[in-house]
Amino acid sequence: MPRRLTEEEERARVAAMNEIENDLRASGIKYIAGVDEAGRGPLAGPVYAAAVILPENTFIAGINDSKKLSEKRREELFDIIIDTALAYSVFSIDEKRIDDINILNATFEAMNGAVDNLKIKPDYVLIDGNRISGMEIPHETVVKGDAKSISIAAASILAKVSRDRYITEMAEKYPQYGFEKHKGYGTAAHTEAILKYGPCPIHRRTFLKKLLGDKS
Numbered sequence: 275m276p277r278r279l280t281e282e283e284e285r286a287r288v289a290a291m292n293e294i295e296n297d298l299r300a301s302g303i304k305y306i307a308g309v310d311e312a313g314r315g316p317l318a319g320p321v322y323a324a325a326v327i328l329p330e331n332t333f334i335a336g337i338n339d340s341k342k343l344s345e346k347r348r349e350e351l352f353d354i355i356i357d358t359a360l361a362y363s364v365f366s367i368d369e370k371r372i373d374d375i376n377i378l379n380a381t382f383e384a385m386n387g388a389v390d391n392l393k394i395k396p397d398y399v400l401i402d403g404n405r406i407s408g409m410e411i412p413h414e415t416v417v418k419g420d421a422k423s424i425s426i427a428a429a430s431i432l433a434k435v436s437r438d439r440y441i442t443e444m445a446e447k448y449p450q451y452g453f454e455k456h457k458g459y460g461t462a463a464h465t466e467a468i469l470k471y472g473p474c475p476i477h478r479r480t481f482l483k484k485l486l487g488d489k490s
Contacts, residue, residue: 288333291424294416298398299330305360307396308425309385312340312433314377316458317468318451318477319441320366321377323384324432325392325399327361328425334358337427339420340434352435355428362428363391364436369478376480382407388429402426448474 279287295306311323334354336347343351356362365387367380375383386408389399399413402420406413419426438457445453451467451474458464458476465485473482 284335285333288335288337288424289331291337291422291427292331294400294423295328295425296331303398305394305396305398306425307361307389307392307399308402308419308423308427308429309388309399310340310402310420310426310430310433311381311384312430312437313458314381315460316441316478317460317464317481318369318453318458318474319437319444320368321372321380321384322364322366322433322437322440323381323388324362324364324429324436325385325388325396326355326359326425326428326432327392327394327396328359328428332358332424334424334428337424337431339418339427340430342421343431345438348431348435348438351431355431359428361392361394362432363388363393364432365391366437366440369476372478373480377478378405379407385409400426402430444476448476 298306305327307325307327309323309325311321313319313321337351340348365384367384372380396411399409399411400419400423401413401415404415404417406415416423420430441453441457450471452463456464
């Protein structure tokens with residue numbers, strides 16, 4: 275288990291996550307949105323994206339790439355981010371649309387939708403990853419941005435928690451698949467359930483072709 279950082283070390287770590295935003299503000303850019311997605315890989319459910327505009331030099335203890343945080347910590351940070359943000363938006367693209375336009379295009383659509391639904395129009399957008407399409411606002415992609423940019427990290431947490439909450443609700447509707455455990459990802463237990471019960475309405479049919487063949 276990694277050593278817990280002192281308060282001074284944690285403040286330095288989070289300050290470093292503000293550097294990309296601060297460099298942009300130094301060039302005259304005011305409102306900077308971080309954008310990230312959750313749910314590109316699962317066999318079921320929507321893909322989610324979030325966009326977050328934070329105040330200058332925001333300090334949120336523990337903020338990080340959502341994948342590096344426990345579910346409990348993500349839930350705690352979700353509320354802190356919402357309370358701290360100048361503006362935030364969460365947008366999802368459902369499994370039917372994913373099947374129609376493919377997951378990459380659905381991810382781009384979700385990201386653009388999240389930005390478009392912000393109450394404050396950003397002057398610049400930081401996007402996790404290395405590709406985006408359809409973004410008309412000045413922007414840049416940041417590889418592993420959810421660990422480098424506080425705005426992207428905040429967006430990664432909002433997107434992940436929002437999607438997990440939805441999938442957990444769907445677990446009550448379709449209990450035979452165990453969605454609450456794997457959140458729709460292709461675990462052995464999930465694929466066994468699909469083979470036993472067949473797909474349910476929230477499964478992505480294009481993701482099941484290899485598993486089910488013509489039956490999907």
